[in-house]
Amino acid sequence: MTHAPTASTRDRREPGEVFGPSFSLFADVLLVGLLTTAACLPVVTAPAAFAAASAALRQSADHGLPVRAGTYVGHLRAHLTARVLAVGCVPPLLALVLLIDAALLRSSLPGAAVVSPVLALLTLGAMVVGLRATSLEAPYRLSAREGFLRSVADPRGALLLAGAVLLSAVLAWSIPLLTPLLPGPLAFAATVVEPRSPAG
Template sequence: MSSFAPQRREPSELFGPRFTLFADMLAVGLAAAVASLPLITAPTAFAASCAVLRRSIREDRPVTMGEYVAEFRAHGLRRVLLAGVTVFAAVTLVVLDLALAGAGLPGARPVSWALIAVAVAGLVAALRAAADPEVARGWRPALSRAAARSVTDPRGCALIVTAVGLCVAFVWMLPLLGLLLPGPLAFAITAVELRIEPPADLDPGR
């Protein structure tokens, strides 16, 4: 826990020692929003946010912009493009399927509900994969681990759905908040994942 006594700010820190985690969370959200401007980079931008916030929480130190950039670049161009194309292809497929299901076809309502359930489950798995500490090495194994965690941790899935719902509500009420919300959402997903991990001081590698 940070002391309220004056402390020297380290070089390249985004904010001072007071309210460091909250300030870093908002700054990371803004950095993720900027990094997501090409749209195809959005999944990697969010994963980098989770990575730097995870390290900040576990190691009790502030986030730097250089650290965020390094996490983003660690994915490599190929993984950045592959993740972006996959996410947008999945979103397009779900939207098209929902449009077809709502076109007055027989059994459209149960099909629509089934598609929504599949989309929510996929979103939860994707967000948990983005928060995986090894996601920079590959999205496919991270998704496999995320799916396994989702099965064994339904409460965490409910928390993630709640966090996403709150973010959607905030953006609906004030669209400008969308520039900052990637940070709080990344923090929420990371916190959910850290619930089922051993404390940093119990890690064998520390």
């Protein structure tokens, strides 16, 4: 006698639930993206905002509960320390480097063809390490050194994050309306890649 295939635990839906868990995760990532964009507006809060995004997504995955705005705000408050706010000065510096890089591309200065790609790669590497650092759990929360070590120990994961950063940049350039949502997928990518690290 054949039995009808039963849905796996991941595919089950609660009574009255219209969409499955995959759509719930998609909605969580979008909500986290919007909340992170709002939290990044003061600029110096960007590291704390991404750390809160990663913590909220991790907690949602661990407990099977949807992300709530209040949960995200709670994680954000926990990460808003003086040290983290000081680290928040790094994103404007990276933006300045990108502006210098763009100026070099348009100039005819000697060596610009070499310096410009190097600056672009260094900026991309710094963004990957930053994402890795914000996705760390205690006791390594927001540790740039630990983020760098894990990136070196897991080059494949670093390349995946670099691809996510480049894809986000292309989407922001081609479809500017998507920009407020992009921090969500970036935080999700960093959170998913983190457990792959041999240092974990």
